[in-house]
Amino acid sequence: MSEAWGWRWAGGGRAVRLMAGGEDACELTFGIPQAGEGMVFHEDDGEVSYAVGELGVRLSVRDALPDWMVELAIDNHSADVQAMPPLGMVVRVLPGWVGWSWTAESDGFVAVAPETGDQPALLIRLRQGFLRASSPAPAFVPAGRRTEALELNMAAFFLGNPTGSLRPFSRHLTRLEFGTIDRIDQAREAMPAWVPDLIARPGDIIRFDTPDQALVPGHGVTVTSDDIAGLVMGNAGHREVAVHGARGVTRLRPTFEPEAGLLAAEAVSPLLGRRPGGLPTASGAVVAAAMARRLVADPNAALDWLEQEDWLARGDQFAPLIALTVAVETHDEALGEAALDALASRRFGAGDGLIASWAWMGGLQLGLAPLDLSAVLGKASTAAERWEAALVGHAPEASYATGTQALIRRLGADLPGAPIGLSVTDAGLAIALLRAVPESSALRPEAVAASDKAAALLAADYVDGLQPTYDGLAWLLWSEALR
DSSP states (O other), rough: TTTTTEEEEEETTTTEEETTTTTHHHHHHOOOOOOTTTTTTTTTTTEEEEEETTTTEEEEEEEEEEEEEEEEEEEEOSSSOEOOOEEEEEEEEEEEEEEEEOOOOOEEEEEEESSSOOOOOOEEEEESSSSOOOOSSSSOOTTTGGGGGOOTEEEEESOOOOOOOEEEEEEEEEEEEEESSSGGGGGEEEEEEEETOOOOTTTTOEEEOTTTEEEETTTTTTEEEEEEEEEEEEEEEEEOOEEEEEEEEEEEOOEOOOHHHHHHHHHHHHHHHHHHGGGGHHHHHHHHHHHHOOOOOHHHHHHHHHSSGGGGGOOSSHHHHHHHHHHHTTTTTHHHHHHHHHHHHSSOTTHHHHHHHHHHHHHHTOOOOOOOOHHHHTTOHHHHHHHHHHHHOOOOOTTTTTHHHHHHHHHTOOSEEEEEEEEEHHHHHHHHHHSOOOOTTTHHHHHHHEEEEEEEHHHHHHHHHHHOSSSSHHHHHHGGGGG
């Protein structure tokens, strides 16, 4: 393996800390059976082993040049069938690094790379055994809720079938191979060649050219055939297809992106039946975006709902944009001016550049004096805020290129799977920002590919009811016009 990457034991033999150039990058913590008194930890030999009843447990790190491997072995030493003990792994990506994963039980990978720079990335690839993301789980971490007690930048995986068993005198072995890749898109090579793009746009099908494998559809999925190919169609959302072949079962998670109108309608309808005063401002931003983009069947009902609340009095990020949207619909110049004044007086924060650009257009629609966009963007103080200001303000590409590349990488570019531990709010904002990359930029194609993939995953999260808050959806719907 590249000299830039190395490892050391952590957590008393239950974790492996991965380092790049001497700097900690991520940590793998293994969920293995609780050890008794017979635990032996050979740190120098890269191995921990012990017995739990009739089961033998061994976790080891093996050098296998040019790469190295982590092996988790569970041996059944008895003549009876034993239940498979819970086996898992938690990946924690440290600050300054980003990660993604794609898992399908019999195949899968985890990739870790620096946020910026051209340093080689680490590819952790399943070579034998079992690897599956904990499920059911949304693609992005819900706001205000710790998914399975995990923090941001963390993800959990099964290393053994949680409902499986061990035959008498048998062994379960999961082997993970660690290697480097020069470009993040090379992680795709860890996937079987027959796996197609697993994100389908509205109305599209997914074609499987797998004549020697059987496709078993999950809930909401239909499989038909075209000569030797399998054609998979599904209801909007995250779905499952099991592919039965010589290596066993590969469980794929195709995503069928919902149409924007369907997504907005399903989100807005229940909101209109509740009082806006008892809901967070992001819910108002969703209704306002759906109304402004004409994604709801009854815009007048949405407007009546929005007019029940004094959004400007809340003083938070989306409030001026909601108020300005109401002003445009009702031709209320006084409300429009108040909304622009509130926006101009805010301290700049992440996403305010985008909101200012949308509000600038709304002011023009009302015939008001244009918002001084340069004054709003000039309040940016942190490096991230100045990057957003440069992007939204159409500064020279050199001033926003590095930050744009970092955001593309944070979303996993156009790789399959999903980012590790990215919050739903950060995902929605990242999608909106990448959609704002100018057409003239050389980074536009990469930005579109990354944002389109992430938008499909986020929309599927919402249509499946996996996200209890509306922040990510608000950014997603407001940026629809930038696609």
